[in-house]
Each structure stands twice: as C-alpha cells, then as structure tokens.
Amino acid sequence: MSDLPKGKLALYWAASCGGCEIAVLAINEKILDVAALFDIVFWPVAIDAKVHDVEKMPDKSIDVCLFNGGIRTSEQEYMAKLLRQKSKVLVAFGSCASEGCIPGLANATSRRKIFDTAYHNTPSTENPDRVEPQTQTAMAEGTLHLPLFYETLRTLDQTVPVDYYLPGCPPEAERIWDAITAIVESNLPPPGSVIGAETTVCDECKRTRNEKKIKKFYRTWQVIPDEDSCLLEQGLLCCGIATRAGCGSLCPQVNSPCIGCYGPNKGVQDFGARMMAALSSMIDSNDPEEIDQIIRDGIPDPVGSFYRFSLAAGHLRRAKVGSRG
Amino acid sequence: MSEPFKPKIVAFLCNWCSYTASDLAGTARIKYSPYARIIRVMCSGRVDPAFVLKAFGLGADGVLIAGCHPGDCHYIEQNYKTIRRHAMLRYFLERMGIEADRLRLVWASAAEGQYLAESIDRFVADVQKLGPLNWSENWRENGDRERALEEIVAEHAETMEVPV
C-alpha cells in the first residue's frame, strides 16, 4: 500500500451530528495508515485548511472526498458543489449524506416549526425579542451573512452526483477501513454503488425465525422480548429485515429492535416502503377494520418508525409543507 | 376561462379481473374518463407500496388499485395482502399530509366492465374535487435558494481575488 504515490483526501461535515467524524477516528491507529497513504487536504474539524484553499485547487485534484451530512443550508449546498467539482471520487459518507438520516426526518415537519422549537418553544430558551437567524444582517461595519436554512433537507445525491455510498449511522469502523482499502486498492464496485454488504441484518442475526404472522404490534417499552426468537415475530417493529447488513446486528444482539440506520439493501430506493410492504403483508387478518385497528393501535408513528433514517431519500422525500406545522 | 383540472391518475389493474374488465369496457364501447393511465400487473398483490409512493412522487394526483373481489383472487388470496397494504399506505399518506382518498382500492371482476368504468369516473371526479397534488413542488425551495447560493459564490469570488 505504502509504495503507491500519496493521494489527496478531503473530509467534510454538512447537516449531521458529527458522529461520522468520530467514526473516522474509531478506526484507531489505522488513521496513521490513512495519513501515510493520503495527504489530508481539507478536514475542517481536524486541520486548518480553509474553503478558499479548496476553491483554489484545480478541478478533480482531490482523489477522494468523504462527505458526511445532508444538505440543509445554502452553505452546505455550495460546499457539496465545490467538493464535487474538485474531487475525483465523492463518497456520501454515513447515513445523513446517503439518505438524510435524523436531520432528514425533520422533513416530516417544516422550517417554521423547526425554528419555533429551536428558537422559541423549548423550556430552556430565553428569546423575548423573538430573534431568528437572518441571511443578511446590516451592521455599521457592513452586511453580515448567514447561510439560508432550507425548507427541505436533501441528500447529497439529490444535490450533486455521488460516486459511492457508505451507509450507517455512523458507519462501523471496520466498514470504513474496508472502504478505504477498496479505494486504495482500486477494488471498487461500479460507480453509484453502496460500499457494503448486499444482504440485510437478519443475515447477521442469530435469533430463530419461524412464521411471520402478526396480530398485534408492540412498542419496545410494552414487552420484554424473548432473547432467542425473532423480535419482529414477537410484534416489535424490528427493521432488520429491510436494513443492509454491516453492523453485525448490534441492536438485536442486545434485545433491541433494529432501527434501520444502515439503510436499504442493494437497489432499493425507498426503505420505508419496504418496511410497510413487508409488515402489512404479515398482518394476520383479512378484515379491513381489524387490519386498520392493528396498524393504528400498534404503530403510532409510521413516518418515524419506517423512515427514521431515510425520509429525505424516499419517493416522497418529505411531508406536505404546512401539513404539520 | 381556465382549463378544467385534468388530473394524472395511475391505475394498477390486475391481469385477471380488472384488466380484463377494462378490456370488456372497451369491447362494450363504454366511455369513461381518460385521465387514468393504466398499468397492468399480474395481481393486485404485486402492487408494491413503493410503486404507489413513486407514482405520487412522479406527480400523480391519485392512485387507483383494482383487483379481483375478495375470495375471487386468481391467485386464491393475494388480494387480501393488497387490503393490508392499502390500509397501511392510507395511514402513512395521511401522516405525510396527502389526503388518503387520493389512494383507492376497488374490486372489479372480469365481468364488471361497466362497474370498472364507473369506478374510474368516480375516482377521477373525487380527485378533481381534491385538486392537484403536484408533489414535487413540495420539495422545491423557493427563489431564496438561488439568491442565497449566488450570494455565497459572489462573496467568495470577491475574496478569491485577493492575491495569496
């Protein structure tokens, strides 16, 4: 590996929690190998390169850019476009960049409601003048600019073309290392692919599975699940059936249903639709009223349950603007 | 005078009952609304919720699923799965702010050409009452987005001119 000429690596953090940045460090001492293989030319959280430095780079001069976070503001959109222009390979790193993740779940509501919560309504907020961020603020010294906060969060590939995806919230350290190795060794799948397993969490789950027929759905606090049998068969909304493998079925291992952070399997566009399709098919009733009852009683929040990580990437992308706030 | 609203409706018809019913409606020259665009599936049980969501995402104002009557499915019982998925989808659509009535499930046997035609007419009329959905408009940011982006580009271009 080390015989190869050094490549140029960039990392960026858009609308995300920052967990993906930590995940990069979770590869531990292997980060030194990364440093040996690449010149890290841009990584705001860790090195002191500026946006201007990137702007001045020739197009496609960055070999690999690991971009985490979705696109929620004009600045993030600008950076996504800039890094796309400057990078040979752009990787949507982690769930936010790939499919919107939790920031994307905010597409179930509206900018107005987000601002109400963030700047006014939380118990700890003290904002008597009802100040909210403005894109332009005139000062004596000149005009100050803040990025525009969009109504809808977009995934990276809804903004610019993406070469590869690395799923997970955050991606597991081993999977990150696998991806880096694949990039360095030029052992990559066709462009547009997700770098990861091509099966679902059930493949890694040790629980025994029998027949999937469900009369009642439960929420996690309502039952103490049996530790050996399939959680879904016990009525818990385990998303392992639809979620790409790669985590080692971490949640089911500790008796907690999979929440779907690794996103859908290969070729699947709409994660929530897969969950809805599978789950509704399992309902053990042919009576429309009873079916409705089972669904509405057991699944109080279908959007959050089925699209916790993927609302922004689904066919509908968001709830109707104004419908919930 | 403004054009009357011509909705775009996607109608999934199962091969054995409702698609045959639509053929029968044709053979009988029964006139009905032209706004339902028909897509043939072997069974209403093939209608993946993803197809329905995709149709709305592509701009459908309504989605119709038609299958064999319960108990009469060519594939014995697969239309019961359609009932379940339809219930789930309506619930989800409501939560997403899409009127659940934009999705309809009807049963039309191979003999019910007239009934299928009437069902399509009724659904079209109901969707016309709901008005256009225009889902993609929903995620289009307004002109502020372009302006904000232009500002950033302009601001950065300005500073770029400062010699290094």
Add this chain to the structure above:
Amino acid sequence: MIDHESLRIGVYVCHCGSNIAGALDVEELTRFAEGLPGVALSRHYKYMCSDPGQELVKRDIVEHRLNRIVVAACSPNLHEPTFRRAAEDAGLNRFLVQMCNIREQVAWVTEDKADALTKAEAHLAGAVRRVAGHEPLQRQFVRIVPRALVVGGGIAGIQAALTLADAGHKVVLVEREPSIGGHMAMFDKTFPTLDCAACILTPKMTSVKLHPNIKLLTYSTVESVEGSVGNYRVKIRRKPRYIDEDLCVGCMQCIDGCVFTQAKFSNAFDQGLGLRKPVYLPFPQAVPPVPVVDPEVCLQIARGKCKQSCVEACGERNAFKFDQQEEIEEYNVGAIIVATGFKAFDPSVIEYYGYGKYPNVYTSLEVERLLNAGGPTGGKLVLRDGSTPKRVGIVHCVGSRDANYHPYCSRVCCMYALKLAHLVREKTGAEVTNCYIDIRTPGKGFEEFYNRVQNEGVQFIRGKVADITPAAGNGDSPHLPERPSGCLAQMGTVPFSGGLVMQVDDTLLGSIRKVEVDMVILAVALEAQADAGDVRRTFGISCSTEGFFLEKHPKLAPVNTANDGVMVAGACQGAKDIPDTVAQADAAAAKAMVLIDSGQIELEPNTAWVDEEMCSGCKTCISLCPYQAITPDEERKIAVIDQALCKGCGTCVAACPSGAAKQHLFGDEQVNEELEGLMNYV
C-alpha cells in the same frame, strides 16, 4: 441495469382499421414515439396483426437491428402471443416485446380525440420505457398429466367424457347425484324432433359406465383442486351409498325387500311428485344401476334398529355396507371440464303466479316428469285430484326477460313450451293456450315446429300473464292444504283442485283477457346452479353477472376459461339447448385434448425468483405464497422459489423487505420504468 446505449426499440402503432385511427391521431402518436428514449424507428400501419403487419416487424428486426419491439394496438390478451411469435421468427427473444393497449383502454373508451391521444401517448411512453427493462428469457415447460376430469354427469359431461375416452384419453367423471343423466334424463321428449330423451341418452349413459377409459364416480363432489394447468391435484369426496358398487349387480331386490312395503319418501328426481323407499334407484335407467340408501330415513342407519330384510334380499352378493364412510379420493389430471349444468328457476318467488299456493300450477320440469313414461304417473298428465285437464295454460318467460328476476332470455323455454303444448295436446286432447312475450325459434327446424304446433290447434296469446287466480265458484279452498316440505304431494292425493284464471294483457287485441284453465304450466327460466359460486372458486374460474361461468372470450374462446386448464361446457356457461350443449361439450373435449396431446405446457414466464446474495432468510415471504412455492433453506439462510409451482402473482416480490425477491417481466425495474414512462412525458 439497462444498457441505454445499445437500445434499438421499434414502435408500431396499429390503426386497427378505423377502430384506433378513427379515435386518435395515429400519425401524431407515431411521431411522439420517435422522441422517446431508445426508439430507433416508429411506424404506423393499418392492421399490425395481419400477415403484412407482422412481416413489417420481422423485416425491421433484421434490417434495422431492432432489439426491442413495442406494438401499440389492442389488449395483450389478444395479440401478445402473435407478436411474440413474430419477434421470435425474426430471431429476437419473444419476451423483448411489449404490447401497449390503445384500443380497449383508449380508442374505444374515450370520447375526445385529444384526450385519447394524450392517454395513448402516456401508455406508449410507459411501454417504451418498460420494454427497455425487459430481459431475454428461456421458455420453460412441464409435462402434462394425460388424464382429464369431467365435472357433472349431465348430457354435457357425458358427451365430453365419451369424446375424450373414445379418442383414447383417460377420464374421471364426477357426478354428485347417485346417477348420471342430469336434467336430460328427466325429460320425456326433446324438441324439435320429439326424440324420446331416454332413447337417445340411455345408450350414452351405459357407454360411460362400460368405457374402459372412464372412471365414473357418482354420488361424489370435487372437494378441492390444487396445482395448475397440466398438473392438477384433485380431491374428490365420495358420499357413502351404503351399497358396494362393485358387489351390487343391480337386481333391485333390496328395494322390493325393504321393510317399508310402501314408498313414502319424496323422490327428488321426480320433482317431489313421486315417492320412493329409503333404499331406491332415482329412476329406472339410472347409471350406475346401483341403489342408494338414504341415511336419514333408513331405519338401520338412522336408528340402528331394523330387521334388515334388504340385506337378506341381497343375499350372498353381500353388497350392503351400513358402515360405509365418506371417503376422499385423489386424482392427478391435466385438464378439467366443468359441466355442472343449470338449476330450474323456482317460481314460488313470483307470488302472482301462485306456484305452491294453487295445486294445479306446475313448473315445466314437473310436467316433464308427469309426461314421462318412467315418471310418477307412468306418463299420464293428471291434475292433483287425478283427473285429466281439459284446458291447459302455458306461461312463457317465467323468471326470464324480467328485470326483477333474470334479465336474460333462457333460450330454450319457447321451444320446450311448444313441445309441452304438443305433448299435452297429443296425450290429453286438452285445449292449450300459450301466453308469450315473443316466440323465439332461432334454430334448425324450430320455426317449422312452431308452425306445426300452431296447426295442431294450440292457442297463442301475445302478452305477459299478470295474475293467476282461482276461478269463480270453484269452492272455498283452492289452496293446497299444506305443502309438504321439498315436494308437492303425490299425484291424486289432493282431494280438491279448482280451475284457474290467467289474466293476460293481449297486446295484439289491445285488451285484458281472462282465460280459464284447469292447469297452468310455468315455463321457468334456466339459472346458474345455487352453488355456482363455490364451484367457481374451487376451479379458479369466473362468473358472469348472471352467475353462469365465464368463458375466456365470448366469440373466440367460448369453452376456455381464465384458468388455462379448465374448460366449460353446457348450461353452466349459459342457458342452452341439448344440441348446443353437445356441440359445446365436444368443443371442450377437443380443447382438453389439445392441451393433453401437446404433452407439455409452458410455464408462466413471469415467475418470481430470489437473488441468493441479497436474501437474508428473514422468512417474510414464506407464508405469503398460497401455492407453497417458497421454502426456506435453513442451511444457506435463504428462501427458495420453486419455478414449477410459482404462478407469478408477484405478491412475495412486493413484500420482500430486502429487495431480494425478483420477478421476470414484472420486476421492480420494469414496473418502475413503466411508471416513469406513464408520468414523465405527457
């Protein structure tokens, strides 16, 4: 993945004469197609399904190196096979063809030409995008079981079974009554030739029994049908006769020997007009000639206490088996002919005709039994009091052509009413008055028969009978004292029977007429069997709105059904007379032979399959398949779909949470492409 670079799609817009071209601008549609992705050429032609139309496709495939074909014409149910074959002839895989339905779904149903064009464009863009996602497929075949099942032992079932058996095919014939023969066995004479029904039917019934290729199962019903065309597994429920069919020689001595010296139970075959014993043969020519024991009234079976004089009479033949139980027998068959016949309309629901209320109002079927020499009166037409009627009225269209009951014409009533009029006149010399709406005699020799009956002095009144009432001064109690359940009392046992008045609006005279008669015969409709709905479900076929079984195509596939291995014959498909029934039975037999003789059947191309890499063995799909085509492979942690069992509904594909379940021709790729085509261009 679609290789857009190499796509060369040929689009063909059919005028279908003026069927399509008259309803939308086919030239504009052709131009529209030119702009669609992957389209290499786009043409329109007067009749695409004609030989020159097909030749055009074939030539273009070769000359223009087309690798996908879209034909915008009629329903795929009509000509998909035609163009698949044409493509194959030109060396293109037959599954790279897509039909776009712009006739049944656009041209014929849309008023406005511009609207029609828009809808056609959407459908065409859908088809073009879809066909881009098609993959070449291999055709798959399975062997056909060389045996046919015929359900129903009336004239239709008998004829079909004999035709098949005479051609050397194995047949299982199932009849739910103790004897084959059906309705035809009840009739006295048949119109218009006046052949004796028994004389022409009995030899056929006997042939069925004796034919080495026919397995006859009477007193049996089809419990379930599994599998599909070419390979059905049929379970048949055999009701106990309490007499061993193999041991019984048909001597009937048990009937004479029964402890009941008198017949006292209603015989359903005689429409309740005759009586039988607990052990009985429904009619003298019954096949098989094996009596049956009615467990509800047989003392030995019902009460466990009888001196069993019947067993004694049977003697060393020892055929009685009082402990006989219901049994299920299983047969594998390749084709099925459903010939379950009709039910005669029950006129008691039409209150103003007084059937069941006035003793001398009869149904036509009851009169058939009275006229039949083998019937309860030995062929004598009598009133309830045993006397011979002098004036007989025949009411046409009872339950037919009536919006309150059946809107359809039952097709045979006019002719059988004329036949009854002739027979009544011949046997009793009575004055016969027919009240009809229209006389319908469209058959060979029918009109001539009508003329003959007119010349015989039968009266005709054109008008619908509105009311039937007791004649004035005809006593105080014209009502049946008490109608025994399920039957009318035996002939000659009702002490009183009064005259009746038919009130009819004579539309030719333009006045109301009251015709006094001694007997009224109601020419009742033919309707679907009461359990036609269950039968339909068992065999996976459809019913038309009137409840008769639905043929695949009213003109071009009149005996086929939506279920490829199931044919229909006779009155279960719609009211019809004996000649038509026999012709249809032979047609059904021929279709069954076409299937069986082909030796193999092509499997549905649109089967589901599992991408083994993507499947995690979550078992979501397993219980969704009604054909048990999906089984879990525990070792490899995947689901496996048996291609021979899969019927291609795609329900598992729609349910698969991992996207591992795929489907040929109706995969996500094809449907999603079609959706985008439908929505994105117009």
